Amino acid sequence: xxxxxxxxxxxxxxxxxxxxxxxxxxxxxxxxxxxxxxxxxxxxxxxxxxxxxxxxxxxxxxxxxxxxxxxxxxxxxxxxxxxxxxxxxxxxxxxxxxxxxxxxxxxxxxxxxxxxxxxxxxxxxxxxxxxxxxxxxxxxxxxxxxxxxxxxxxxxxxxxxxxxxxxxxxxxxxxxxxxxxxxxxxxxxxxxxxxxxxxxxxxxxxxxxxxxxxxxxxxxxxxxxxxxxxxx
Numbered sequence: 422x423x424x425x426x427x428x429x430x431x432x433x434x435x436x437x438x439x440x441x442x443x444x445x446x447x448x449x450x451x452x453x454x455x456x457x458x459x460x461x462x463x464x465x466x467x468x469x470x471x472x473x474x475x476x477x478x479x480x481x482x483x484x485x486x487x488x489x490x491x492x493x494x495x496x497x498x499x500x501x502x503x504x505x506x507x508x509x510x511x512x513x514x515x516x517x518x519x520x521x522x523x524x525x526x527x528x529x530x531x532x533x534x535x536x537x538x539x540x541x542x543x544x545x546x547x548x549x550x551x552x553x554x555x556x557x558x559x560x561x562x563x564x565x566x567x568x569x570x571x572x573x574x575x576x577x578x579x580x581x582x583x584x585x586x587x588x589x590x591x592x593x594x595x596x597x598x599x600x601x602x603x604x605x606x607x608x609x610x611x612x613x614x615x616x617x618x619x620x621x622x623x624x625x626x627x628x629x630x631x632x633x634x635x636x637x638x639x640x641x642x643x644x645x646x647x648x649x650x651x652x653x
Contacts, residue, residue, distance in 0.1 A: 529552075529566075534574070
């Protein structure tokens with residue numbers, strides 16, 4: 422009802438303005454007929470209230486692939502999609518042409534997280550064996566295992582560096598994906614343990630919404646921000 426009333430008022434206002442315009446432009450239109458014609462033309466320029474809004478296009482599911490236990494990451498490489506199973510610590514190779522799993526590579530433990538593509542390898546954190554594991558997607562075999570002593574939490578990064586951190590951690594681990602060297606950096610506990618590597622820095626956020634910007638070489642805090650809420 423409110424929408425109809427507003428439109429009615431708009432049309433009425435348009436008719437009034439058009440009528441005044443018709444009287445003022447006597448050389449173009451004359452008398453009531455001219456005013457009515459101008460009013461109709463002005464009213465017809467308003468958007469139609471009966472036309473329904475166009476719906477946004479939806480996503481059409483073309484296939485569903487079963488067999489990945491609690492998938493926690495997806496990585497695309499060399500024409501395939503690799504899915505990391507969190508509760509079985511296993512990478513599964515999915516062929517998008519056939520929508521089937523064509524290979525699986527177990528990390529060794531029971532739980533895993535991460536899912537980072539770096540230096541042409543797939544990296545994940547094996548909770549059970551407390552190590553970071555690299556899988557070569559070309560050979561479909563484990564390429565490296567790096568002990569880190571973490572039984573959970575996060576692994577993030579890129580070709581420059583991998584970053585691993587545990588729950589309520591006091592240190593951040595930097596892993597070189599090429600040399601596989603591990604550097605341990607002390608961090609402020611107030612920064613939390615949810616990481617991101619971006620813009621040449623490492624970022625940590627706590628559950629209370631305290632964000633820290635860290636120097637990737639020293640781990641020192643170079644910027645802080647509060648008030649992000651339950652940021653995890």
